[in-house]
Amino acid sequence: MARTGSGVLLCRRNIRLDSFLKRNTERTVYERIRAYEPCVVISETVNKVYMHVVLSDERVYLAEYPPRTLTTAVTFRRVRDIELVNDLPDFLSGKDRERCQHIRITYVTEKPAAKGRDWLRRDGRAGLPPVSPQSRRNSHYPTITHTSEGYPALSEEVTEEVHVSKPTRSASCPNSETLGLLKVPHPPTQPPSTPPSLYSPASSPTSPLSPSDHRLDWKTEPGQVPRRIGSVLSRLLRRDCVDSREEKEAELHLYAVSQTSRLYFHLQSSWNSYIIRSTLLLDPLYRRRCSALSDSSPGKQLPAISWERTAHLFGQLSSELLEDGISMESLYLLLQELRTAAHRNIALRRVFWRSSEVCVFLVQTLEESLHGCQSLSGVYTADQLLLSTLIVQTLAVMFRETEVEPARLNLLSAKKGALASSMLLALICNPEIQTQNQGSPIDCELQALLSEYLDAACSLLFELLLLGYEASRCSSADNFLSVGWILRVLQPHPHLLSLIGYQAQQVVQVLSDPQESVLSPVQSVLLFQRCRLLLACLQYNSQLGQHLRAHFREEFRYFVKLSCAEEKLPAHYPISQPTLRRVEQILNLILHR
Structure with a gap:
């Protein structure tokens, strides 16, 4: 389509x-x-x-x-x-x-x-x-x-x-x-009553008691219940x-009576998008970021922007991004604007893939920012990590709900997947940061920024793997961007095993940390994406699967329990049940093979 x-x-x-x-x-x-x-x-x-x-x-x-x-x-x-x-x-x-x-x-x-x-x-x-x-x-x-x-x-x-x-x-x-x-x-029928919002306190049947619930009030009228x-x-x-x-x-x-039917992929993709989006929308900060409400007119939605107007505005922003000699501060602010607009407007995400210049520019900038100076000095800087994180987040947003945009596949598969290969290799970094002042406030800040980048890198890898799952189920010889191909491109990278190990360690830590009682919507989505990444490694690449079994079998055996995962993933999160199934699959593949 x-x-x-x-x-x-x-x-x-x-x-x-x-x-x-x-x-x-x-x-x-x-x-x-x-x-x-x-x-x-x-x-x-x-x-x-x-x-x-x-x-x-x-x-x-x-x-x-x-x-x-x-x-x-x-x-x-x-x-x-x-x-x-x-x-x-x-x-x-x-x-x-x-x-x-x-x-x-x-x-x-x-x-x-x-x-x-x-x-x-x-x-x-x-x-x-x-x-x-x-x-x-x-x-x-x-x-x-x-x-x-x-x-x-x-x-x-x-x-x-x-x-x-x-x-x-x-x-x-x-x-x-x-x-x-x-x-x-014709005249509408009466719609069914709408249940309360999942993030509304009134929707919880087990909400905590108010202070008045703990006091006995005997001054009641006759016939009333105390x-x-x-x-x-x-x-x-x-x-x-x-x-x-x-x-x-x-x-x-x-x-579907057709060997070339893509309905199954579209169903899986739409369902994944829905459970991710609806879970994230339970987070107030994410809702505000995606909101299209006018500050001047609370409660009133802005009129929908036409496709032509969207393309015109994107063209203006693109010309500013691609200017020669643009400063890092200006670049950062423009990318923030682009990311926010993409969150709110699916048409903008489709326009993005129809113009290769911006995507190519972002991949090149990511490669220079994350690997250029770091390869010389051996350390990351805060500016590098901030800009790299924003680029990766922007690219990940552009993948959301654009599966039916043919320009996306054409761009990523052109020249035998040259742009896709560059994107994959550019986002892999060393998760073990090096600083000259271990334990200092600057070191702690860099550790936090690196963790934020690694979270964003996992989300973008997840989106690329979804693209690979489509190709894996497609019989067309032209669509070679399969999951196996993606992992083969990444395999020679010197920091790949460290990155995959970091993502596995985060899964273990989240599911075994007794102090983390309930995961937030954003944490739950990230856990789901990490599980899909680990499953792809276990199912489609023998070397990565062997690495995970050799280094994390004991951690998953003793620290990751489904019962504990059920407690940490609230039942009203749409992503909870799919995540639990992924955790169970990972346990079976790591422990029983």
């Missing part, structure tokens, strides 16, 4: 479906549709129906064939796993049966809380208000409906027909630009309501 500057789909374009999506979705949603493919769909309410699968940043949609309505099949908030199944479906025959790609999406649904309060009301306890009819109407009950063409629309969490006209906040990704909202083709007892009852009531909404697993099966 690719788009022109205006967002029109180019590769494998279905004109009828594309026209339908453009007419019936908001512009911000249409421009962020990543891919669509025809598939045979099997779910709890759809059985072997040939449909369009439409993929956006937050949801998997289904549309009839030909398209008449658009329904939500599953939201990435509910997804637990996406995997390829090696089987031959019985309902297909001939070549279709042999070349079919079976994708299984495992997700969770939520049972309605129908009996959450009955146990209290049966005893006739005072002070507990009855459930009003309005609250019943607002309850989150899944329903099964049928479209006018006879296709069953899936249940509220499985597939709901989308007729929402006003943007609402997503519980785990409060970014209005990523919501899957449609224009209203404050102490009331607080206990309210906690029990909340716990009972949570228990009554037990989650159950469900599956969505997509059968």
